[in-house]
Amino acid sequence: MKQIVKNAYWPQIVGAVAWLATAGLTYFIPNADDFPRTTTFAVVCLGIAILSAISLPLNKVRYYGAWILALALFIGIWEVVQAKLLLLPRPFFGAPQELLDVFITDWAKLLNSLAHSMMLLVGGYLLGCIIGFVIGVGMGWSKLFGYWAHPVLRFLGPLPPVAFLPLLFAVIPSSFVAGELLMAFAASFPVAVLTWSGIAGVNPSYYDVAKTMGAKPLFLIRHVAIPAALPFVFVGMFMALGSCFYMLVVAEMLGVKAGLGFYMQWAQGWAAYPNMYAALLIMAVMCTSFMTLLFKVRNRLLRWQKESIKW
């Protein structure tokens, strides 16, 4: 398939035409209701049509030709079904131009929300990874530490961190810090479990090799146990990132001024679905970008590892 799609020009050509058609029907068929930005939306579709036409020589874009076509069909059908025929129940389903309208009118707020969410996410996530890593190393390396940490981890770890919200909030003076901690908690559990598993599973022969060359315990931890456990740690970090995305909405209930989760809740409180889906779209882009970044880092650090989680 990859081969076929890569080599074929037609999906992208048809795709460009389909975008053109979408632009046309958006512009020429009258709306069934009073939808904003219909003309702008038609222009955007036209722009995409032109872009996909001129990028035809690029191999990489051509591979996604079938996707360009599919998206044109999807948007075109959506436009007709909703903006032109009003077939789906409102307000849950909006028209494409309504979404566009949100981006155009509310971009400053959305951008600000994105920035705040990213701050919360990155801070909490990194903190959680560090905490989880330290706990995991402790459990994997020290029997005594494991004796005390293991039952706690098993008991508290799988709990939804939301549950700790009231306690955390009562103990931590700053609500921003409380939010970060909530994220950190969500991140630390999977990292701890997988770091621990990784370290416990290190091939003991590696220690033997280092020992016969005179390695001391500190060297064994830093240069044998930890690097050997890294593939597992990474799986934990992958899980942790997912958990942090889940927590974003919750952590942003804690008296923040901006944030995508906050924005979504606020929009939902007014049943303003186009706003909600706009925020959702941005969130999706943010999540998938962070994931991709994480995998990029992994591929650098663990380039020696052959098979692993794919993204």
Next chain:
Amino acid sequence: MKQIVKNAYWPQIVGAVAWLATAGLTYFIPNADDFPRTTTFAVVCLGIAILSAISLPLNKVRYYGAWILALALFIGIWEVVQAKLLLLPRPFFGAPQELLDVFITDWAKLLNSLAHSMMLLVGGYLLGCIIGFVIGVGMGWSKLFGYWAHPVLRFLGPLPPVAFLPLLFAVIPSSFVAGELLMAFAASFPVAVLTWSGIAGVNPSYYDVAKTMGAKPLFLIRHVAIPAALPFVFVGMFMALGSCFYMLVVAEMLGVKAGLGFYMQWAQGWAAYPNMYAALLIMAVMCTSFMTLLFKVRNRLLRWQKESIKW
């Protein structure tokens, strides 16, 4: 440590004494405020003291002797600090007997909530695992399927499933089904990613071996690709279970009549923290039990695999 603790009698003996002491101070020191069930709580502590004393000959219990002691100290200090001296800010921090009171007065409701949550969890989780598995196998096996599914998975997968709530609810008539689907969605993403990774990472020599013996594609999928990918699938199922726990609270906003998340929300809205923590405690036990069950199943199915995630 394991060795030391296993062999030593003293932590459990001291632990039993500590429980006795906790019972004593609960009973004899007067409360600082009007706390319910103080006598009952003293009796419970006494019971634990007796139990840990008579279980002294059991090796397995003795291993946890230090924990028995630590818990006694924890509960004892908590009792003194809160019930006797009122040092922590209320209402966030209750006294131990308040928690006990909730269990005694509200056990029927809690049990009912537990049953409902378990139903939601198990149904949604299993459904999600199956969906994720099928998607993952499809992506790992078929280039065409992967071409279409991969971008969707990357884009929608990491999104918090809460975001889909309005759409899901608009499309699915039954709120119970919508709840289950929400859980299923949360579970399916990690299972799909890891099944896919597992199948894509199968050593191609395994296929060669089977092929030279005359295996057809169906055999290769069922008896080579899938079993070889199972360790990865399991990691996905582990992640999925965690996600489902996170979703429990959200999914129970959808027109349910009972459920631990529902109960917690209600208790939180009223700032009835002892009720909330009682539900939380039950939830913790439920979560850790399900995790343990999952790992039991894994250990049976994947007993050929040496190193893996520990629990």
Next chain:
Amino acid sequence: MVDSLVKQQKIEITNVSHSYSLDDHDLPVLEEIDLTIEPNEFVVILGPSGCGKSTLLRMVAGLERPEQGSIKANGEEIIAADPSRIVVFQDPTLFPWLTVRQNVELGFKIQKKKDDKAISDMLEMIGLAGFDNAYPSQLSGGMAQRVALARALVNDPSVLILDEPLGKLDSLTRITMQKELVNLWRNKQFTGLMVTHDIEEALLLATRIIVMRQRPAHIIGEFKLDMDYPRHRDSEELLKIRREIFGLLGHKSDW
């Protein structure tokens, strides 16, 4: 496709060349290989590491197709793997999720056959009778290789392709397995094609030894051995051929 029931197979490798592409440049691996293996022959290939021996075997097995030239079995082009030509791979590649017995049974499972006794006998022969329910991860490298051998032999192939099948065995077990291989080959009448890096092993087993040069592999020597079995490793005839092969492979005679 070759009928699985055809017991005797004649393999004709004609003018086969092959190369892999590696980081944008071509890596020639096989160059104009011509080799015909008659039914009931036991041909052993010797050659330096990485010259392309395994590649050639994969082609005979039907797992890969040559860029140039043709490989035929009984006159028909080999285009796919077939259960009449069983391979013992260089690595044991046992399925880690199956027990020893289930691994040996793999071919039967694919062919939907059932023959418990054949499996038990085979496990007996390779000296792993008590290990039916062990998993591959519980075996030593040598044991795993013996299981891989058993997994192939139990299928009663008409062509048996062996890629360094005894490489991981200790010398004693190795000698035993060499004897068993010869006995099996003489009883079951299959066509044998084997790669080894142990010259002595080649001398003890082969009816013909093919020597290849470093990559791209090309046949640089051929020795016909028509002595009877069992052969004695110290026999002057074998020692002489050994010296010649060492010479061909570029080693002076001081060792």
Next chain:
Amino acid sequence: MVDSLVKQQKIEITNVSHSYSLDDHDLPVLEEIDLTIEPNEFVVILGPSGCGKSTLLRMVAGLERPEQGSIKANGEEIIAADPSRIVVFQDPTLFPWLTVRQNVELGFKIQKKKDDKAISDMLEMIGLAGFDNAYPSQLSGGMAQRVALARALVNDPSVLILDEPLGKLDSLTRITMQKELVNLWRNKQFTGLMVTHDIEEALLLATRIIVMRQRPAHIIGEFKLDMDYPRHRDSEELLKIRREIFGLLGHKSDW
């Protein structure tokens, strides 16, 4: 602990017995082993698979302690691993997260030494000069084993413990490495203790060959070899000892 600077070490194994507990029953592995290795000797141990050879080597390395008996280096009990006694393990056990060069450098890193030239020379010697930045997963089994050998040799040990170090090499590379080992041993004057399952290899390298019986391992034969190096594999003297060893290991002389 033995001073790392002591260049010459005499190893005395006195009355060593050992057993592992396996599923509640005892598995005796070594039985009353007595063996003294003089400085500059190169002792090679031969014995059936699973008899306990690796266990004995681990004890000499200080990674395990015998249940009974004592193992001394220059008169001092061996109680822990020491960089003066370097081991080449049966499996290469390279660190997969380090490149070939970093793996070879491991000992230097632990000892906080730096000597790029020594590393490069060693990589040259094992024929992997261009593979500095390759990862172990990119190497063949034989290449990995050579790296493991290099990782040990570069530390210039006074005792070198080799557990089937050439087992995964093809015959040609093997012969080259055997030559290199002998040269190294003669130049660097270390005490050598090696396990192999290739009788010929033992004959070509050893100053003394120890033959052990099946588990529990016990010494059943000892052969002193005082021929000069390089030895010739077809020399009548070596062939004679070979026959004797085959006999000791329970193989009739027909093969």
Next chain:
Amino acid sequence: TEMDTAFPNVGAPVKIEGAPRKVTLAWSADSICTAAFPVAQQKGFFKKYNLDVNFIDFAGSVDQMLETMSTGKADGASGMALRWLKPLQQGFDVKLVAGLHSGCLHLLAPQNGSIKTLAELKGKTIGVGDIGGPAKNFFSMRFKEIGIDPEKDVNWRQFPEDMLPLALKRGAIQAAGLDDPLAHLFQTKNQLVSIDSNMEGKWQHIACCVVGLRGSLIRKEPMVAKAITQAILEAGQWVHHNKMEAAKMFEPYAPKVSAQELAAILETEGTHEQSVGKQLRDNVVFYADELKKIGVFPQSLNSETYANKVTQDLFTG
């Protein structure tokens, strides 16, 4: 501004000396009811009292808002009385100082459906956003008033608030209890009618949304507490007199809702029904008595004691 006779007398404006006093107030942009907050900021009422106010927005559950004040992360907040009274019973260090307005709860049913009155809901199912929340509690009290047992004679189901119209459409529920703004918006957008609200009968003079302040602030800096309250009340009065302008100010906080609609919501509420001091205390006593009837408060609760504990009169004595 001129004092309207309907508004309570809160005395002369207090003046805080020196640099503007930094104050943190928590509010929820989800509710038009508290329009007085942004108005006080934008029309300079806070500035007038020399207050430098920093808003934090709250989307979470109300106990977290109370916690915010109780633990000193905010100095004051506003919310629905029926949401606050039950958690306040648990002992937060928060005092109610003013009622802001009345009426923002509605029970909605389909315009052309069979349900027209409360009584017709006997045996039916009612959807609410929160099973312990104001809508549930308020309409429970209303059912009790007409002799329907709110626990036995009607069923309550919880749904996310924005999905209640859909649940109605599906027939999963026969009526939906909601607060503004959704209560109002859904009426026009989804062809629903309000069959009951807290603008009926005696309830129209009872505070619906209240202002609460941190207990420690009241104890340590009563002047600041007073200034905050005065500024908010004064802004509330301004809102009452300038509904359209207030709605315009609130527009940025309301996605996709026009100022006209927002003003219409304000029209339906009793924006003049402010209360402080004894009046507020009596409101709370009334609430407590009613909540006892439906079992939210225990029978053993003394309503007077409770009201004295959770309210604070900043303006008399």
